[in-house]
Amino acid sequence: MASSGQIGVVIVGCGTVGGATAQILTQQADELAKRIGVSMPLRAIVDVDFTHAKELGLDEKLFCTDLDAAIAREDVQIVVELVGGTTIAKKIVAQAIAADKHVVTANKALLAHHGVELLSAARRRGTVVAFEASCAGAIPIISALTGELACDQIDAMYGIVNGTCNYILTAMTEQGSTYADALSVAQSQGLAEADPTLDVTGVDSAHKLTIMADLAFRRRTRFEKIYVEGIDKLEVQDINYGKELGYVIKLLAIARRQGDALSLRVHPAFISRRHPLAWVSGPFNAVSIYGENSGHTMYYGRGAGDRPTAAAVVGDVASVAIGNSQQKFQTLNIWPDRHADADLLNIKAVRCRYYIRLQAEDHPGVFAKVANILGDHDISISSVLQHEPHTETDESVPMVITTYEALESNVRTALNKMNRLDVIKQPCVCIRMVAEHPEKTGTRLNADC
Amino acid sequence: MASSGQIGVVIVGCGTVGGATAQILTQQADELAKRIGVSMPLRAIVDVDFTHAKELGLDEKLFCTDLDAAIAREDVQIVVELVGGTTIAKKIVAQAIAADKHVVTANKALLAHHGVELLSAARRRGTVVAFEASCAGAIPIISALTGELACDQIDAMYGIVNGTCNYILTAMTEQGSTYADALSVAQSQGLAEADPTLDVTGVDSAHKLTIMADLAFRRRTRFEKIYVEGIDKLEVQDINYGKELGYVIKLLAIARRQGDALSLRVHPAFISRRHPLAWVSGPFNAVSIYGENSGHTMYYGRGAGDRPTAAAVVGDVASVAIGNSQQKFQTLNIWPDRHADADLLNIKAVRCRYYIRLQAEDHPGVFAKVANILGDHDISISSVLQHEPHTETDESVPMVITTYEALESNVRTALNKMNRLDVIKQPCVCIRMVAEHPEKTGTRLNADC
Numbered sequence: 001m002a003s004s005g006q007i008g009v010v011i012v013g014c015g016t017v018g019g020a021t022a023q024i025l026t027q028q029a030d031e032l033a034k035r036i037g038v039s040m041p042l043r044a045i046v047d048v049d050f051t052h053a054k055e056l057g058l059d060e061k062l063f064c065t066d067l068d069a070a071i072a073r074e075d076v077q078i079v080v081e082l083v084g085g086t087t088i089a090k091k092i093v094a095q096a097i098a099a100d101k102h103v104v105t106a107n108k109a110l111l112a113h114h115g116v117e118l119l120s121a122a123r124r125r126g127t128v129v130a131f132e133a134s135c136a137g138a139i140p141i142i143s144a145l146t147g148e149l150a151c152d153q154i155d156a157m158y159g160i161v162n163g164t165c166n167y168i169l170t171a172m173t174e175q176g177s178t179y180a181d182a183l184s185v186a187q188s189q190g191l192a193e194a195d196p197t198l199d200v201t202g203v204d205s206a207h208k209l210t211i212m213a214d215l216a217f218r219r220r221t222r223f224e225k226i227y228v229e230g231i232d233k234l235e236v237q238d239i240n241y242g243k244e245l246g247y248v249i250k251l252l253a254i255a256r257r258q259g260d261a262l263s264l265r266v267h268p269a270f271i272s273r274r275h276p277l278a279w280v281s282g283p284f285n286a287v288s289i290y291g292e293n294s295g296h297t298m299y300y301g302r303g304a305g306d307r308p309t310a311a312a313v314v315g316d317v318a319s320v321a322i323g324n325s326q327q328k329f330q331t332l333n334i335w336p337d338r339h340a341d342a343d344l345l346n347i348k349a350v351r352c353r354y355y356i357r358l359q360a361e362d363h364p365g366v367f368a369k370v371a372n373i374l375g376d377h378d379i380s381i382s383s384v385l386q387h388e389p390h391t392e393t394d395e396s397v398p399m400v401i402t403t404y405e406a407l408e409s410n411v412r413t414a415l416n417k418m419n420r421l422d423v424i425k426q427p428c429v430c431i432r433m434v435a436e437h438p439e440k441t442g443t444r445l446n447a448d449c
Numbered sequence: 450m451a452s453s454g455q456i457g458v459v460i461v462g463c464g465t466v467g468g469a470t471a472q473i474l475t476q477q478a479d480e481l482a483k484r485i486g487v488s489m490p491l492r493a494i495v496d497v498d499f500t501h502a503k504e505l506g507l508d509e510k511l512f513c514t515d516l517d518a519a520i521a522r523e524d525v526q527i528v529v530e531l532v533g534g535t536t537i538a539k540k541i542v543a544q545a546i547a548a549d550k551h552v553v554t555a556n557k558a559l560l561a562h563h564g565v566e567l568l569s570a571a572r573r574r575g576t577v578v579a580f581e582a583s584c585a586g587a588i589p590i591i592s593a594l595t596g597e598l599a600c601d602q603i604d605a606m607y608g609i610v611n612g613t614c615n616y617i618l619t620a621m622t623e624q625g626s627t628y629a630d631a632l633s634v635a636q637s638q639g640l641a642e643a644d645p646t647l648d649v650t651g652v653d654s655a656h657k658l659t660i661m662a663d664l665a666f667r668r669r670t671r672f673e674k675i676y677v678e679g680i681d682k683l684e685v686q687d688i689n690y691g692k693e694l695g696y697v698i699k700l701l702a703i704a705r706r707q708g709d710a711l712s713l714r715v716h717p718a719f720i721s722r723r724h725p726l727a728w729v730s731g732p733f734n735a736v737s738i739y740g741e742n743s744g745h746t747m748y749y750g751r752g753a754g755d756r757p758t759a760a761a762v763v764g765d766v767a768s769v770a771i772g773n774s775q776q777k778f779q780t781l782n783i784w785p786d787r788h789a790d791a792d793l794l795n796i797k798a799v800r801c802r803y804y805i806r807l808q809a810e811d812h813p814g815v816f817a818k819v820a821n822i823l824g825d826h827d828i829s830i831s832s833v834l835q836h837e838p839h840t841e842t843d844e845s846v847p848m849v850i851t852t853y854e855a856l857e858s859n860v861r862t863a864l865n866k867m868n869r870l871d872v873i874k875q876p877c878v879c880i881r882m883v884a885e886h887p888e889k890t891g892t893r894l895n896a897d898c
């Protein structure tokens with residue numbers, strides 16, 4: 001597209017990211033055109049409410065309420081959808097594609113639910129849907145998955161892709177805050193929404209996991225089938241016991257091969273404090289990828305925020321403007337509209353390590369009962385941690401057990417049996433542990449090329 | 450180029466990386482063609498010695514000693530230069546360009562010394578030189594700098610880009626090894642060369658810094674003008690004092706704006722243990738980039754090794770095969786052959802924090818003398834660390850001072866004066882400290898798009 005000189009852009013939705021994108025495209029227009037070699041003029045900002053746009057000092061001549069007219073403009077080649085949600089946004093994207101426009105979007109929910117349909121439509125019309133900003137904000141993870149990693153066989157992917165959850169977990173870990181307190185601080189700092197449900201239940205992470213896993217494994221992964229568990233039930237005492245054992249808790253979005261099937265899941269997990277993901281703190285995001293040739297690579301940055309997300313949107317606009325996105329979309333065979341459904345593993349068939357906390361009466365024989373149940377279900381104990389009671393009247397003391405890799409269905413059955421023991425005073429707490437993924441690639445440096 | 454169906458490849462140089470590249474292109478050929486949508490057949494491997502190629506079980510029909518004939522083949526579109534060095538390699542790349550072939554190379558020394566000349570030649574012939582593998586192995590840092598980051602104003606870049614040095618420093622930090630012991634373990638494990646000079650003196654890091662900084666700052670940065678200091682003089686006691694103060698030592702390749710000029714330098718530096726770069730251990734590499742819009746992003750992975758580096762080479766071959774590299778090279782205005790020289794700051798004009806260790810006689814008034822000299826040169830003390838002497842006969846005790854940001858030329862003058870004091874028994878040790886770079890971007894998450 002570079003040859004046409006100017007690539008006109010319309011932004012639909014002027015919220016936090018839309019506003020920042022409009023600012024970059026207008027205030028940095030000359031500098032951008034110099035760098036990219038193509039001018040990408042913003043032709044219009046479509047919204048129904050321009051309060052935020054006015055606060056940002058955006059040029060009022062750009063304000064437009066007529067979506068149809070804006071999309072239909074002949075001097076517009078790219079429609080940037082930043083409305084969010086899955087209903088109006090879907091209509092806008094479909095309409096833009098039908099009008100032969102390229103689409104840039106940051107909308108992970110839309111792509112997780114309707115990505116295949118929209119990509120197919122774009123393919124039929126010869127346009128492209130670019131969505132770097134939909135996953136992990138400023139981190140160029142889509143670019144990595146559709147670049148060098150597209151040439152590699154990917155074995156596994158572990159992502160911290162929700163800044164709100166990571167901020168909360170970091171506060172619980174470093175300051176010992178309760179979940180409720182950490183959430184309320186996050187909300188007061190604009191790092192969590194008034195209704196944080198989508199974030200803290202893990203749904204937002206699952207949206208992003210679907211998008212990334214589709215590209216990484218070249219299969220349709222279906223959002224509805226992803227196992228999702230949030231952070232809203234976590235207790236500080238478990239985070240502290242984990243710390244004592246050398247682990248850090250993170251909400252992980254995991255996609256990994258297990259035999260011929262794929263395991264896709266979002267849940268809190270203890271990871272070794274030596275793993276790079278353990279260091280990702282506050283609102284930052286990171287994605288670790290294990291490739292057959294490339295080995296372990298990790299991508300780190302701000303997963304949200306106005307300008308970091310807008311940076312990814314502008315990057316996509318530029319990639320479409322010079323034609324890179326189109327070449328990747330038309331040539332590479334990694335897009336989900338070109339592939340069949342993945343064979344997804346049920347969570348019960350997953351093999352994992354487990355952290356189990358029991359609140360048991362301090363009587364002789366308790367540990368033997370628990371150990372028997374675990375042994376009967378093929379679950380080997382890796383470590384046990386039990387502190388002396390604080391006072392003589394402490395009748396119920398927490399006992400923490402970590403296991404070697406075991407089958408989830410066995411662990412669930414064992415937990416049910418343990419919870420029915422009369423010496424167990426509260427339901428056992430069980431948190432998955434994720435071991436360092438083995439790299440398949442060599443570690444030898446090149447003596448010379 | 451995708452339309453022509455097949456993109457033929459010749460590999461020149463079958464060492465560690467060349468061999469692994471040949472293995473991937475042949476053994477994974479079908480899978481690669483399926484993913485990329487273009488077939489990239491390996492036509493020939495050019496070398497003078499095929500011992501390694503035979504060990505790898507590569508097809509002997511590919512072996513070829515006639516470079517001219519291989520480059521001239523009509524069914525070859527890409528020449529992969531993996532010979533290394535700056536003389537024969539330069540001739541090979543120039544010859545390939547003159548024959549209208551695209552070039553993929555992992556050769557950082559070649560690009561640091563002759564990059565502009567070779568890129569200019571490629572531009573004149575309408576071909577491209579792709580060099581992802583030249584910097585930080587499997588980490589797609591060139592892709593990031595020529596992708597989303599090309600749309601951003603980059604403020605600073607901090608890289609750990611030499612795996613040998615990072616392995617040695619990690620061993621010194623974690624096991625308390627001396628430099629000599631850590632180097633010899635690295636050599637025995639194939640993680641350092643028999644002659645480690647290029648690595649441990651920082652020259653290899655400076656090669657990579659030139660290449661990355663050229664793209665990040667859109668200026669020619671001239672390798673010869675980079676200030677370079679290696680790790681070969683570091684002592685374990687300083688690493689330990691740094692640890693006590695909350696810092697980790699790394700060999701950093703730094704490029705940052707300071708006013709209108711650029712500061713480019715490679716030297717050991719103490720960084721806060723809270724900075725993500727502090728966690729990069731063993732032979733891993735990472736590059737932290739601070740963009741005006743994107744904020745802090747970091748890219749982590751194996752900086753060398755046969756398959757990780759080959760993964761980057763193959764990624765470039767694919768990018769050329771689908772035409773992405775050409776579009777970026779022809780359209781973007783970030784390539785050094787299109788820009789004037791950068792205004793590089795002399796190291797003496799750099800402002801930095803400093804760690805200073807003095808071996809002083811334990812007499813009254815010593816600290817006052819030192820503090821006076823520092824004060825006279827506009828150097829403020831941030832912290833002081835002095836342990837009690839171990840025995841009563843310990844007459845000379847180490848005193849560690851950290852400073853606030855000061856001008857390097859002032860620090861050098863002050864050190865000279867301190868070294869001339871009669872109570873100072875050995876030359877003072879001075880190590881730069883790198884503070885967490887301030888992010889200019891906001892941290893507010895997007896409530897909605």
